[in-house]
Amino acid sequence: MSKMAPEMLALQRLYHWEKTSPNRVAFTQPMGGGVVQDTTWGEVANQVRRMANYLQSQGWEPGSKVAILSKNCSWWIMSDLAIWMAGYVSVPLYPTLAAATVHQILTHSEAKACFIGKLDGWEQMKPGVPVGMPCLSYPLSPPDAIKSYPGWEKICKDTPPLQGNRERGGDELATLIYTSGTTGMPKGVMHSFSNFAWALDAGIRRLPMGADDRMLSYLPLAHVVERVLVEHGWLRTGMQVFFADSLDTFAADLQRARPTIFFSVPRLWVKFQQGVHHKMPQAKLNLLLSIPILSGIVRRKLLKALGLDQCRIAAGGAAPMPLALLQWYSKIGLDINEGYGMTENLALSHITEPGKNQQGTVGPAYDGVEDRIDPENGEIQMRSPALMLGYYKEPEKTREAMTEDGWLRTGDKGRLDKQRVLSITGRVKDLFKTGKGKYVAPAPIEDKLMTHEAIEACVVTGANLGQPLGIIMLGADYQSRAADAGARAELEQSLAQHLKTINAALDPHERLQCLVVASTPWTVENEILTPTFKIKRNRIEELYAASYDGWESSGKKVIW
Known part of the structure; x- marks a missing residue:
């Protein structure tokens, strides 16, 4: 495990921005009905300190688990930080899970409490929360949760802020990220504070990010990519994060944020493309893009209509991106970097290099990531300092996931070319x-x-x-x-x-x-x-x- 400078760990980054940029806007949160609420770094830190003090006063053992069940919002990230500041471990849940899966994760993780946040399907999920589990609500939680559970704003009003800068060691367990369950029951992947800090170091070397960047947070924060890129990218760089309100307002949310860095899954890149085709058939688009003076104007108009005219880094991942789709976006002036990773390696394995034509591949490994192909079955294997500590309470499954010499078995098949650029060719078990x-x-x-x-x-x-x-x-x-x-x-x-x-x-x-x-x-x-x-x-x-x-x-x- 590579040792990370303590000042690069998550909580220390919060203290840094609290001290150096207290009045800079950290979050822009839609409150519904077109109203938005900005929160500065100073306000974020103040609320986190108050909530951390409240959680700590519950007297749970250090290292206890506290869950977050919510769609993305500013309170989601503040809850995560408060859980860490109080000395606990966060357990995020996808906001779309069935009640049985909610129950399975909350009991398996032995969560002491759960933040019930912004949700569309709370009525269906509610039976999954174990009887008697203490819950807390956000200002945007469903009315029933606001009525039933202590609320964020009241707790912050009634609780003084935790004093001093509590530090968590790099080797300490930060979170359990439950896998999305394509292959059966979700597994709780254990990651430390150092893992996240190392992943950010490697990520920023390939795709530079800074304080002037803007991101829109809309893919579930319970998912590893959003967690690393948005939450930890925000903590590292001090950039502004905008949140999406709902599917119906997504286009407006995107226009408000005008993100400079934008990550999406293939399914949504396809939807954007279909939206363009709906207004302009491909034949007409091809014609306009072939006329020298017009093509630049058309590209700018299209990207502006998508809310991506300011986007300098576009990325895709979580599933394979069809080559034709990548080529279509390049044609309209947006090169998408395709990344590859898993929950087990903090999504930090490979990504295409900006400015190089590596379409149809997932690029070379990030700096500091080692990769190899198993000669027996063509499986991609990798290792890095961002590798999980293991699966929570599953030593047998942890052993199965690793080779004897400590490399992660990805379950994906691939090939490396002479430049060590990786192409994914399928799943070992999907054959x-x-x-x-x-x-x-x-x-x-x-x-x-x-x-x-x-x-x-x-x-x-x-x-x-x-x-x-x-x-x-x-x-x-x-x-x-x-x-x-x-x-x-x-x-x-x-x-x-x-x-x-x-x-x-x-x-x-x-x-x-x-x-x-x-x-x-x-x-x-x-x-x-x-x-x-x-x-x-x-x-x-x-x-x-x-x-x-x-x-x-x-x-x-x-x-x-």
Whole structure:
């Protein structure tokens, strides 16, 4: 473990900004109805000190766990800091979990209390909170939580601020980040304060960030990327963080923030692209971009309409980005850096280098990260000082995740070129064998499927079938269009042609028998997607496997 300078650890960064920039705006928080609330570094530190004093007065053992169940907001980050200042360990929960998962995480982590924050589905989650667990509410919590639990503002009013600068050692456990559960029950990944500080050091060397930057926080803070990039990026640099209010106000929130650094998952980059196509068909866009004087004006207008005209670093990750999508954004003047990482390594493994054409790869490793490919099965393995301390209360699973010589088994397959630039080629366990005994890697075929503008998400499956199948979900626009018989026939023809083109480029055993259009949207709520919009393959199998044989033998190329 590399030793981090104490002044780079999370709490020490808070004390630094409290002392040097107390009047600078740290957070811009929408309060609903178009009203926003700015909070300065001095005010952030004051509220954190008061809440820390309150938490400490509960008399829990040092190192006790305290949970946060909320959508992103300024109180989320202040709660995290207060938990640390009080000598405890934070346990964030995704704000979209089912009650059973909420219960499983709160009991497994042995949380002493839980902050119940800004939530859309509190009624459904509430039964998951263990009976008798003390809870606290935020100003934007659901009315029922505000009525039932002690409130942030009253606690801060009634409690004096904790005096002095309490420090937490770099080796101390800071948080348990529960994985998003693509492969079964979430595991509690343990990370120390040093892990975060080291990750920021390495991250800033590849993608420089500073006090003048602005970020919009909207992907769940319970997810490792948002936690490292937004929360710890903010603590390190002193930049201003804007929060999104809701899905409906997202476009306005983006315009308000005009972020200079923006990270998004592939699903949302696709949605932005579909929004542009909705207003301007690709053929017209191509024409305008080909006219020298006009092209610059068109690019600026498009990026301004997206709220990304000030964006100097754009990044994507959490799932593979289709090459065609990356190329489309480059064409409109926004180069997206594609990153690769996991909860277990604080999302800090590889990312493409700005200004270098590494599209279609995830770039070289960050400085200080070692990588290698297992010659047996092609698995990517890595190690760095940001590697987890292990899975909480799961020594057996921790051992399984590591090689004997201390490298993390990522579960992803990949290849390194001569420049040590990494390309991901699929998941070690996602490979499936067709009835002909041939292995199929779904990820590269899924990337090809995603190039059709109507397809928002897809899965290639078919263990033990003669040929694999593609199951696709249409974008909302196309779902409503498909209700019209004429439009549906046209779309069916376009999808059948797309299938034909893809199959022509595949090996015989990889060719898709047909495309199946899912009628049920895939959402986080029906548990087909993780909170970061990754598809749970095991859930797809549960829902559709019984129909595979019928689809395969139907003789149709597109099945609705």
